[in-house]
Amino acid sequence: MSEVKPDKTESRRGFLRKLTGWFLGVGVVAGSWPFLRALIPNVHYEPPKRFKVGMPETFTPGVHFLDEHRLFLFRKDNAFHAVSGVCTHLGCTVKFSPFKQAKEMTVRKLTYSSAGEFHCACHGSRFHDEGTNFAGPAPRPLKWFQLELSPEDGQLVVDVSQEVDREFRLVV
Numbered sequence: 682m683s684e685v686k687p688d689k690t691e692s693r694r695g696f697l698r699k700l701t702g703w704f705l706g707v708g709v710v711a712g713s714w715p716f717l718r719a720l721i722p723n724v725h726y727e728p729p730k731r732f733k734v735g736m737p738e739t740f741t742p743g744v745h746f747l748d749e750h751r752l753f754l755f756r757k758d759n760a761f762h763a764v765s766g767v768c769t770h771l772g773c774t775v776k777f778s779p780f781k782q783a784k785e786m787t788v789r790k791l792t793y794s795s796a797g798e799f800h801c802a803c804h805g806s807r808f809h810d811e812g813t814n815f816a817g818p819a820p821r822p823l824k825w826f827q828l829e830l831s832p833e834d835g836q837l838v839v840d841v842s843q844e845v846d847r848e849f850r851l852v853v
């Protein structure tokens with residue numbers, strides 16, 4: 682029985698074809714790299730997690746919406762706290778709807794004087810002003826963020842990378 686030997690010319694041709702294909706592929710990627718690189722920005726525009734919002738005395742007692750940070754700053758006497766304005770359903774910005782008169786409320790075992798509610802116009806979620814969701818599809822309360830005074834100039838500093846509980850107050 683005779684043994685069939687592989688055709689060396691054919692296998693060399695196959696190898697050369699593969700090599701050419703590989704070089705062409707590398708050439709196309711290398712040639713288009715400057716174009717692809719131009720699509721990737723050098724700067725990341727993620728907003729800072731810690732920022733100053735102003736001197737405490739510039740905020741009158743009540744609720745202030747800081748639209749560029751989507752944040753509500755509450756002041757009662759000399760106590761401050763910061764509540765996120767981002768709805769926990771799909772991230773729309775909630776609006777504060779004040780009551781005509783403050784009401785005493787008990788929410789999740791916390792009794793406090795409530796000044797109003799947060800409403801989300803996107804899908805109808807509602808939150809007490811201490812953040813707890815009570816209507817609509819929002820699955821969680823609004824976040825509360827760490828608030829402190831800047832040691833440099835005494836401005837209020839919000840740190841959205843640190844959540845605090847709803848009993849947190851910064852007294853100045």
Ligand code: FES
Nearest residue numbers: 768770771801804
């Ligand atoms: S995003 Fe607020 S209820 Fe849907």
